Amino acid sequence: MKIAPSILSADFINLQRDVAALEAGGADLLHIDVMDGHFVPNLAYGPQVVAALRPVTTLPLDVHLMVAQPENFIEMFAKAGADTLSIHYESTPHIYHALQMIRQLGVNASVVINPGTPVAALSEVLPLVQQVLVMTVNPGFGGQQFLPASIQKIEQLVQLRQATPTLDFDIEVDGGINAQTIQQVAAAGANVFVAGSFVFEANSPKQQIQTLRDLIE
């Protein structure tokens, strides 16, 4: 069970302070949302931010690329220090090749599906990935409401993994994860939990992370 706070809800002017608070507060991963204004209607974080964060934290960097044609950016983010690169199934006609590129760079490969994409779409790429990220909101913004239809997708992924011994991936959820929703996704089989607004909405990220952890452990 890993809690991955998203710095999309951090105080951008005090990013290093907030990242230090997450690390001291027991975060397992640091989730970094990258948005290009094309694949999603918002802009956030370039590779320079990932490179700047790399030396100031020991947390693994879980980079979520919400960009069209991610193959153009994979090497850049790998070199910047990403430990995991998540790319959207919907973002390229060459998802298989893009995931191969990530693996060849020695980075954990993660494939993401939007709320409108079925798990069945991933059948050919599951053997390539260390993680599947199920979007539990439409990508682009923090602070949205959890979409309950995602629960069935997590269950389907668990079934597929159980039925195929060669498959070995974590199941991450992202969007609307808070004290009301985390137990449902954990019960369905998710084991990596991204949380942005919930972690930063109170004064103590540590307390918020602990609240989430207590609910799933």
Ligand SMILES: O=C(CO)[C@@H](O)[C@H](O)COP(=O)(O)O
């Ligand atoms: O990828 C995204 C949004 O597209 C996220 O990682 C958000 O940052 C999650 O924010 P909350 O829903 O937890 O506020």
Ligand SMILES: [Fe+2]
């Ligand atoms: Fe994200």
